[in-house]
Amino acid sequence: MSGFGGFVLRRGVGAVITLFAISVIIYVVFYATPGNVAQITCGPRCSPEQVHQVAQQLRLDDPLYLRYWHFLEGILVGRDYSTGTAVQHCSAPCLGLSYQSDQQVTELILAKLPVSLSLVLGAMVLWLVLGVGTGMLSAWRRGRLSERVLTGITLAGTATPVFVIGLVLMIVVCGELHLLPFPQYVAFTDDPEQWAWNLLLPWLSLALIEAATFARLTRASMLETLAEDHIRTFRAYGVGERSVIGRHALRGALAPVIALNANNFGSAVGGAVLTETLFGLPGIGQELVHAVAVVDLPVVVGMVLVIGFFVVIANAVADLLYAVADRRVVLA
């Protein structure tokens, strides 16, 4: 198992380096912008003195690398901000203060995080179950009519943009058929049942698209695995078809699917932003869109960083799961 431990270590280090590099890139890209940050924040009607004041307040006079260093320092140990009159301590991990509201970005994110997590994780369960299930069903029933129908549906699913499905669902289910009320977010801690009901439509719109992609991948993977030599071997030894598929084909077929889940996580996060905006869910995505509209840079940077963090973690976890499923990867 020492090889596996080494593998975990290497992946872990890789993830940390990636995160670090992402933070540098994001920080540089956003804070070294062509536009005058102070100008943008203050607005088009500010006088040059006002702009200068804002620039000072935001400490934009410091060189870039120094600002990045303070930023990093803030994340690791916390830092102090002077807001004109008082000194505010922003404890680790500090992602800055919102330009608009002076609220700590970290607090803002933490407040919105449960909503987004509910959305994404719930949808993930749905799309994995639906997608993998449909894919395996397609592979099983290969060549028959039901399979063709399924393939057609999944193809249509991958072709539809997330927000279109969301729109259609919302209009049809809430507007026309009145099956469900227009979703209003209810926290899980307040009322679990309402939480689930209200999230049902957002879950479906996010999950259906991803499920379609997964269904196609699972089907392809399953078919490819079934054509492999070791399947032939066990059939040649009289092992029943159910064992052959359940014990031998499944693991090989699912390994690449797991790997894809990580890849898809990034696009799913994007879909989550759209879904939150569409359904008015007060999550990170919606907040990000708002922050982008008013160019509240610390919020934007902080959120992008946090999301990037989750994506890197998801990738690393998927890598690990893949290695557990297929030990050969560890040697590579």
Added chain:
Amino acid sequence: MSDSPVTAPLVQVTDLTVEFGGLRAVDGLSFELAVGGALGLVGESGSGKSTVASALLGLHRDTGARLGGSVLVAGTDVGRASDEELRRLRGAKAAMVFQDPLSSLDPYYAIGDQIAEVYRVHTRASRRAARARAVEVLDRVGIPDAVRRSRSRPHEFSGGMRQRALIAMALACEPDLLIADEPTTALDVTVQAQILDLLHTLRQETGMGLLLVTHDVGVAAESVDEVLVMRHGKAVEHGSVATVLGAPREEYTRDLLSAVPRVDVSRVSPAAPSEEVVIEAVGLRREFGRGRGRFAAVDDVSLTVRRGETLGVVGESGSGKTTLGRMLVGLLEPTAGEVRYEGGVRSGVGPAVQMVFQDPVSSLNPRRSVGESIADPLRARGERDERHIRHRVGELLARVGLDAEHYDRYPHEFSGGQRQRVGIARALAADPRVIVCDEPVSALDVTTQAQVVALLGELQRELGLALVFVAHDLAVVRQVSDRVAVMRGGRIVEYGPADEVYGAPQDPYTRQLLAAVPALDPVVAARRRSARKELTAA
């Protein structure tokens, strides 16, 4: 089946035909195998021999092939059997050993678990009993430390061990018949010998019947009592090993046998080669890898090749012979030592030393016509006159036995042997003095092999070329070489005139290699087998 139990044959195939789509892979084949008997199905590729093997277990059903005639295996009528009857046959009464053990085993589970699973399918054994049985058969096939190794996964085994494990799986339920489909093709010759000896021993111990499918006549001669030669799906000749191999009746069989290179027949040498050294390796060394993983693929190799002669470099996989070949040609830079051409140090590539590659599929660019591929060396040297190029390429094509009109044809329109000829023509286009041939005939059928080897010999005589012939097949190397270098682990262990190296080998490794070569004569085979036993005991 109500046959009398004593005389009912183990396998009875009558008028078997197997069709895929419109193609007949097997056409009207009939044979019988007695209980405990051993039959070798020998043929070149496309002969249908593997199809027959699959058909015996009813595996053709998965591929959509249609079966005609009747196949009776251990009392089961395979053509008409129900799924349940087939399941009971497979593994329990007849078991198959496949060619590539790495892909044939499940990479995710331990070997012991896989064998145990098969065992439990056919018996009502408990998990513990099944695992014990797995360890038992693994030990039986000669895998050391069977208890621990039964928990390893296939990729953690070496190639030979993997094949043994596959044989162990076949043995688990004590079948009456063992079907082996090219079981040793992917193995080194010494390992091949071990596996064949194992099969021989097992047969003696258990009285199992054996159906061995192979393209290698020597392999068949070693292990079976009867031989059936197949061609294009039909049986050509069928009889005892001594008859078919010693006094073949059919012309095809005779042609096939004459094409098989013998390790004990020395080369009919043309005029005595000159003393002029054309290319020389001096203390060549090549390292790969970094840090702790650094190793030397070639270590302190020195040899010379003279004008007009062929130097054979023979070794098993990992011996470094391919790396050596690439250094001679200049494709790889040596870590230490040098290559000298006509006295001067040579580094990098040049027209004087060319190469013929092993794989006919990847040695030619599939997107360019063969004429263009052959013209490459000409164009690279600045030749611009199209007519001259065409003319020269046409000459070369004719010289290697192809049609000069085929300039514009693409590689996929040619057979493997023809593509190797194109590769030779391309090497000749540069007007080389030395050609290094890296396993040039390993991927070819035996009859084609003989033709290409003959071509190389002709070209050498005509053009005074020096050839370096790198291969793992000792018999082929004997056929072509004047002098031979035997490599092992990056070093040369034996070096000298072919007759000396083959006739009176000094190094124990060389002796081991020679003892491992399959013989066409059963008497010789038995002798070699006992020689092998002595060597391993030593």
Added chain:
Amino acid sequence: MSEALVATQAPGTDTPVPGASGARSFWRRLRAQRAALVAAVVVALLVLVALFAPLLTALEGQDPTTYHPSLIDSARGGVPVGSFGGMSAHHWLGVEPQTGRDLFARLVYGARVSLGVALAATVVQVVIGITIGVASALGSRWVDQFLSRVTDIIVAMPLMIMSLALLAIVPSSFPRPVLVTLVIGLIAWGNIAKIVRAQTLTLKGLDYVSAARLSGWGTWRIARRELLPGLAAPVITYAALLVPINISVEAALSFLGVGVKPPTPSWGQMLTAADVWYQAAPQYLLFPAGALFVTVLALTVLGDGVRTALDPRAASRLRVGAGRRRGAGTGSGKGADA
């Protein structure tokens, strides 16, 4: 050292290998798939619509930016006057709520933006991807390590989020569609770089590349003549699937209000307020959404068809109703013995 013999496989067939490679057979295989053909026709139509947008709108007599306040009932909040959202002989698909802009014109010009941005972004991604991928595969170990690390970071960046944020900070003076193209192109080239690198590494090890070196050709020429053509297949396959993805991304960004901004029309942008207006003017939702759906679907099907045509062996198992045959020579893949 492994005992598995590198050299011998079962003797190769001495009969010609069927299945030609080359452009002619590619077209033949593509034409054989009816679904892909239909999709190709649809895509061609869309491209034509996009190209001839000015002509089409001239036929109708409208343009995408003029406001028509007379056609809007501002008393009712901006709902278009007349049935079916203001459809008439002058406005074939009606008008946009609140602004009165002609819907047909906006739809048709929107095709330009959607297709144009997606195609251009794909080109950017392919160019960067090939450059980085080839450099990584052919370069020294350090170059490879460095570029691979960079590629990994790019792959880890979530496209939507980054585009969203980037698009916010660049001032509006910069032409929007170009900006969207650049942003999408610069963030999402990672996967194609990985594919190119992997394929180049494989090609690099092929004997015919070594043979080209022996003939005397230099590295550049070998890269150009031997390697690049070998990259064509996987790059085209992946690019064909990138285009519909890029269309969806552009639409999503415009939907959120950060992509293409008014007055330049974009299908995603037209959907921003569709949930509010659908009751009064259903076509306001249907047409852009339908256009998006049809475009992405056609491109995906076409992309699938292209992939199958380029590599029939791998795809034959994935095709619907390909029968229960094992791929010929699967696994052993040696000789013609089944």
